[in-house]
Amino acid sequence: MFDLLVPVQPEISNNQPEIIMNKQEALFNYTLRLADNSLILSQRLSEWTGHGPFLEEDLALTNIALDILGQSKSLLEYAAQVEGKGRTEDDLAFLRGEREFYNTLLVEQPNGDYAKTIARQCFMDAFDYYFYSELSNSKDATLAGIAAKSVKEITYHLRHTSSWMVRFGDGTEESHTRLQNAIDELWRYTGELFEMTEADEILLKEGIAVDLNAVKVKWEKHIAEVLETAKVQAPENKYMQRGSREGKHTEYLGYILAEMQYLPRAIPNAKW
Amino acid sequence: MPTDLHTEEAIMSFLHEIPDPEIPVIDIVELGVIREVKAEGDTVEVIITPTYSGCPAMKQMEDDIRKTLKEHGYTQIKISTVYNPPWTTDWITPEAKEKLRAYGIVPPEHSTIDKGWLTGKTKALACPRCNSKNTELVSQFGSTSCKALYKCKDCLEPFDYFKCI
Numbered sequence: 562m563f564d565l566l567v568p569v570q571p572e573i574s575n576n577q578p579e580i581i582m583n584k585q586e587a588l589f590n591y592t593l594r595l596a597d598n599s600l601i602l603s604q605r606l607s608e609w610t611g612h613g614p615f616l617e618e619d620l621a622l623t624n625i626a627l628d629i630l631g632q633s634k635s636l637l638e639y640a641a642q643v644e645g646k647g648r649t650e651d652d653l654a655f656l657r658g659e660r661e662f663y664n665t666l667l668v669e670q671p672n673g674d675y676a677k678t679i680a681r682q683c684f685m686d687a688f689d690y691y692f693y694s695e696l697s698n699s700k701d702a703t704l705a706g707i708a709a710k711s712v713k714e715i716t717y718h719l720r721h722t723s724s725w726m727v728r729f730g731d732g733t734e735e736s737h738t739r740l741q742n743a744i745d746e747l748w749r750y751t752g753e754l755f756e757m758t759e760a761d762e763i764l765l766k767e768g769i770a771v772d773l774n775a776v777k778v779k780w781e782k783h784i785a786e787v788l789e790t791a792k793v794q795a796p797e798n799k800y801m802q803r804g805s806r807e808g809k810h811t812e813y814l815g816y817i818l819a820e821m822q823y824l825p826r827a828i829p830n831a832k833w
Numbered sequence: 834m835p836t837d838l839h840t841e842e843a844i845m846s847f848l849h850e851i852p853d854p855e856i857p858v859i860d861i862v863e864l865g866v867i868r869e870v871k872a873e874g875d876t877v878e879v880i881i882t883p884t885y886s887g888c889p890a891m892k893q894m895e896d897d898i899r900k901t902l903k904e905h906g907y908t909q910i911k912i913s914t915v916y917n918p919p920w921t922t923d924w925i926t927p928e929a930k931e932k933l934r935a936y937g938i939v940p941p942e943h944s945t946i947d948k949g950w951l952t953g954k955t956k957a958l959a960c961p962r963c964n965s966k967n968t969e970l971v972s973q974f975g976s977t978s979c980k981a982l983y984k985c986k987d988c989l990e991p992f993d994y995f996k997c998i
Binding site: 620624627629630631634635702707711717720721 | 917
């Protein structure tokens with residue numbers, strides 16, 4: 562697999578003026594990043610609709626995709642409101658290019674086999690569960706409200722994907738191998754989940770954002786327990802791929818957007 | 834044209850006429866999605882809260898609220914959405930829960946204050962058809978966001994469970 566390598570950032574010299582984000586810009590960027598995570602993950606999951614391994618799983622993934630899409634819609638509406646430039650949630654979803662998306666690299670990775678879809682989802686569900694549990698205490702009432710709503714739904718998702726991890730890992734030799742391969746492939750995208758940006762730091766001081774270092778401790782504990790029960794292991798190689806915080810993505814995001822954005826771009830203002 | 838008779842209670846009774854788009858045996862007030870109604874002159878504001886973030890029935894409910902209130906003479910209708918506190922199955926009225934059961938959907942068994950649902954510990958559900966407690970969970974995810982799928986091992990019928998949230 563050839564991921565788009567993220568170029569090394571040139572060091573910013575001291576005599577260059579530093580661009581400081583204001584609180585509004587930070588809140589827009591932060592909310593957009595959360596919305597993008599959910600939007601791209603729901604788009605990926607909905608690729609399974611009608612193709613699930615059996616009926617109940619087809620329904621489960623479609624239900625999860627729908628919950629996540631709803632979360633994304635609430636967040637995009639709020640991002641548009643915070644930005645205050647007259648863009649709507651649809652403009653944000655359908656009229657941005659891939660360098661303007663801030664979703665984490667993990668959610669744009671291809672579905673692969675069912676073990677890979679479940680591993681990706683379990684990693685993300687665990688992150689979202691602890692993240693939104695914390696965000697529900699945010700001083701930003703809208704983010705706190707969306708978080709409190711989301712965490713109830715994510716509780717069901719996490720239970721579902723965690724149990725599938727165990728079923729695959731502690732199942733047959735074939736299912737075990739497939740899950741282990743999925744974990745080996747996806748692990749490198751998990752480090753970026755906890756990366757704090759300028760927006761995070763500004764909003765953390767305001768009591769709005771979540772301290773991702775605290776989320777990391779809880780995430781690692783839950784995932785370690787799941788992996789142990791599932792008799793699989795995190796890979797030895799600790800290299801972590803990053804880039805999405807600056808809008809730098811793996812090659813897959815462009816293809817997702819091409820499919821997702823085709824209609825509103827080809828036929829602007831199309832109506833049902 | 835609305836008259837003085839259009840109090841907030843009266844408006845609430847109009848909203849009672851609107852069935853849930855997916856489970857038409859209960860209405861949207863019984864479901865607990867109507868948070869508040871404010872009336873002033875010929876303007877009415879209905880504050881709603883979504884059941885599930887992605888529930889596609891919410892848009893249908895908004896359309897139905899507009900249509901019903903228009904029929905009762907309102908021209909200025911505003912619908913606002915609030916997320917906090919988040920909707921919970923605890924807000925479904927006891928009467929509505931019994932209507933669900935009669936319709937073949939087992940209503941939420943727990944109060945969400947009891948955290949058993951979080952850890953997956955659910956009481957044995959009674960089959961809404963034969964009343965047997967010899968039932969099992971097929972999937973936490975069913976035909977709509979709010980339901981899980983169960984199976985009765987005695988009468989062999991599948992049934993829906995309105996899961997706790």
